[in-house]
Amino acid sequence: MNTAQVDFYKKDILIVDNTPANLRVLSTMLTEQGYKVRKALNGEMALTACQALVPDVILLDIMMPEMDGYEVCQHLKADERTRKVPIIFISALDEALDKVKAFCAGGSDYITKPFQIEEVLVRVQNQLTIQSLHSKLIEQNEALKDINQNLENIVEEKTKQLIEQERAALLGRLTQGIVHNIKNPLQTILLSNDLINSQATTINEEEILELSKYIKIATLQIQKIMDNLLINNRRSQNLDLKLLNVNDIVQNEIQLLMSNLDFKHKIQKKYFYDNKIPSISLIYTHITQVFHNLINNAIDAMWNMSEKEVTIVTRQDETSIYIDVKDTGCGIAPDNISNLFDPFYTSKPAKGEEKEAGEPAGTGLGLYISRELLKIFRGEIAVTSEVGKGSVFTIILPKVAERKMG
Ligand SMILES: Nc1ncnc2c1ncn2[C@@H]1O[C@H](COP(=O)(O)OP(=O)(O)OP(=O)(O)O)[C@@H](O)[C@H]1O
Ligand SMILES: [Mg+2]
Structure with missing residues (x-):
């Protein structure tokens, strides 16, 4: 038994046909292959069976009294629970138009009666393979979404850290700048003030005026730096x-x-x-x-x-x-x-x-x-x-x- 068979083992197939003989042939053949098989003799029964348990694949006859295969298919496709179940139409009709109609109704495949047993088996397996690949893709997509989300979280966290580091560095630079820019004018103010008040040196009025001008300029410089900092903010x-x-x-x-x-x-x-x-x-x-x-x-x-x-x-x-x-x-x-x-x-x-x-x-x-x-x-x-x-x-x-x- 290869892996594909293991995968399909006990898959649930619903066969819908109003001809009991057809039902029997298909059912025997699929059961022999290890599938779980359910049977429905008309559209009504098929819909009820699907409500009870959603099958993995439906083999659906087109020509049935009361509700034909197309209508059954439409009902199934309209229901959220059953819309994804692959439907293989089986029909004695072999016109291109019928096939088109079947695919338009939402059918996944089409088998013409009289059918070869091998053909039915291959087509059922194909649908199951597609189904399984599809669910794997969805799983992988979900996993990728998780990975993406994780990456986004990491990037967001790293960005926050970098912004924080940049902010701290900027603050450091700004502090250095303040100290640097205020030190010189402050020194000018202190020295000029010392000179004016010094008892030891004799300075004339003109020099006092000159020194007080320096004090004014230095004060203005400090004021400018303050303005500057406010501007930075x-x-x-x-x-x-x-x-x-x-x-x-x-x-x-x-x-x-x-x-x-x-x-x-x-x-x-x-x-x-x-x-x-x-x-x-x-x-x-x-x-x-x-x-x-x-x-x-x-x-x-x-x-x-x-x-x-x-x-x-x-x-x-x-x-x-x-x-x-x-x-x-x-x-x-x-x-x-x-x-x-x-x-x-x-x-x-x-x-x-x-x-x-x-x-x-x-x-x-x-x-x-x-x-x-x-x-x-x-x-x-x-x-x-x-x-x-x-x-x-x-x-x-x-x-x-x-x-x-x-
Ligand atoms: N015009 C210039 N001619 C020659 N060397 C210069 C000139 N401008 C800057 N430099 C050199 O670049 C160095 C850095 O200049 P910068 O203005 O950054 O600092 P500083 O003048 O040493 O100190 P600060 O400006 O902080 O009082 C100076 O120490 C000097 O060696
Ligand atoms: Mg300089």
Whole structure:
């Protein structure tokens, strides 16, 4: 006995025929093959038998008095419980039209009388095979659905974890940024205040005015950072994006930078503005902070150079707006260029650890934060540099309206 036979063993076949002789032949043959066989002499009996127990296959005669095979088939197909049972029509009719009618009624196969016993057996087995493959497919489909659901759950869980990690990292970066940006102006306030109140040094009124100006500027810087943080928090609302012109931003910032006396007196300044640059959506505090960081780096890079010159250029092409900050500073070795934007990468001593008077200190966060801030506008910073000659840092802002917000 092969596996196919094991599968079909004790399958329940219902034979419906109004000719008892036909019933007998078919029943004997199928019983001999190991099937469980039930018999019905008319449509009514067939439907009752199906209600009692749903068979695996029905052999259904077409020509029967009262209710013919087509009608029985329609009833069975209309009932949820029996609609999937394969029906093999058996008929003396051999017209193509009858076959079409049988298949249209929902029949699965068609056997013409007089039939060969082997043919009936093969057709019954075929239907059982199809049935069994069908239920296996359904089972596999269900299993696949489960696997899919599991995978979806895993992906969802992993995504949640990644978002959580990203959120924690962002919070860390933000905290570093706050500390970094507030430390310097705070130091300015404290030192200026100490100087004003110091009994030991004698400072004149003009110097007091100068120092109080520094305190004001430093306070404004802190205030800006605070605004900036609030903006970061409300970023997703788009409220703080404004149509701004980079020429105005650069000019305003340079005005503010004049409070830095080194910048005002010791550094040559050249400006080239393209006045046709269109306004684009920007967050004021973000873009000024980036510009500020680049100018401060330029000033730092020139601290012990004999020639100190900063050139600021605004320009555009079809897709982007550019702000170049060019200096005649120490320059950057090619090997170091790739590290500039790493958090805490600095060639400068930490505050309080300067070896020479006037040597600039640094924490190595300026460029990193600048690049993060520019990402909001899909902006970037490009660098070209030559050791001993100087560097050009370029802010690149795309003109496209699309912005990555939130
Ligand atoms: N214009 C420049 N010329 C030469 N080197 C530069 C210039 N700008 C940046 N660098 C180099 O890149 C490093 C990183 O710059 P970044 O602004 O991130 O940090 P920092 O200036 O060292 O410290 P911070 O900005 O946090 O006070 C600097 O330490 C410096 O070595
Ligand atoms: Mg810096």
